[in-house]
Amino acid sequence: MEEKKWIKAAKKGDSQALAHLFKESYPLLVHYLMKLTLNREEAEDLAQETMTKAIEKLNQFQGKSKFSTWLISIGTKLYIDQKRRQKRADAFKAQHMRKLKWQAQSQNEDWDFLLASLGELEDELRVPIILKHYYGYAYDEIGKMLGIAEGTVKSRVHRGIKTIRKELGEDEKGPGTMENPIKQG
Template identity: 45%
Template sequence: MEESAESISIENAKHDKSAFSQLFQQYYTFLYRYLFKLTMNKEMTEDLLQETMIRAYINLPKYRYQSKFSTWLISIATRLYLDEQRKKTRDRKRQQQLTENEKRKIKWELEQGNLDWSLHLDLFASLSIETRTLILLRHYYGYSLEEISAMTKLRKGTVKSRIHYALKKLREEWSDEKR
């Protein structure tokens, strides 16, 4: 019942901007939270969210209900985020890891927003952007390896191995920090 109501809203949104914005409002918080966990930056989150909304509106006629609407939206947001980061190839190190300065800035911004910076976030931020995305999608949002593979355009095996090695590294570093 709920699904058919949603498909009616999606069909309306394909032809009507106003219906689309109402539909997108329902997913706004969900996407904001997801992108904030990736970027840890409000401005960047808002910019990416706006771009996601535009891409979703333009590509909505191509949506064929092969996945949940939320999954489709999260795929767009993920690709936009990864593409944006990949474009920053001039500074290779920046692309791979957050620098100390950036970490400090993020910590400060989180504290301003009354959010805590834990050891977990510190370790999580030390991973590459792509790996952070994979872990978040797999372990927090519970997406399958096939879904993540389609979202990130990486092979299933690559997704699996990257998650495995990253978690292994995190566990080791965490147990070192606890000692």
């Protein structure tokens, strides 16, 4: 009964009531989303997005369930939408990787495992590697392009190369050097 009073007040614009409802529901929502995402940071981001959506749609809440249940339903829909977008993005990326491979092969260019491995890296690692080792930009230039510190660029390039070498079964001292581990293309 108490929750209904808070909801009614929140719908009338009482920000204290809305804050109270969120404060009461937030821990349950985050724990639920952590079980879905298996990632605390992602769960907290999704919880924030859920709260924003709930504020936008507060007047649509009919009170047929607990407020926390309504938040969980919003969070679940947002999570499913996020996964659908990711799936489409992954399919798009795979399609373009196949297209690049076909173009390279049709022009008698090498499409080695390295390029395939690059395609598997996260963007934050792949982009600096390509800019550094395929296009020859300096670390500070890449940092400016990406809006990150030069040290972060170096770290990402190193981490990405280490990941590729591990995937290819090479150790740190394998073919190439850390300065130029990727064939120029």
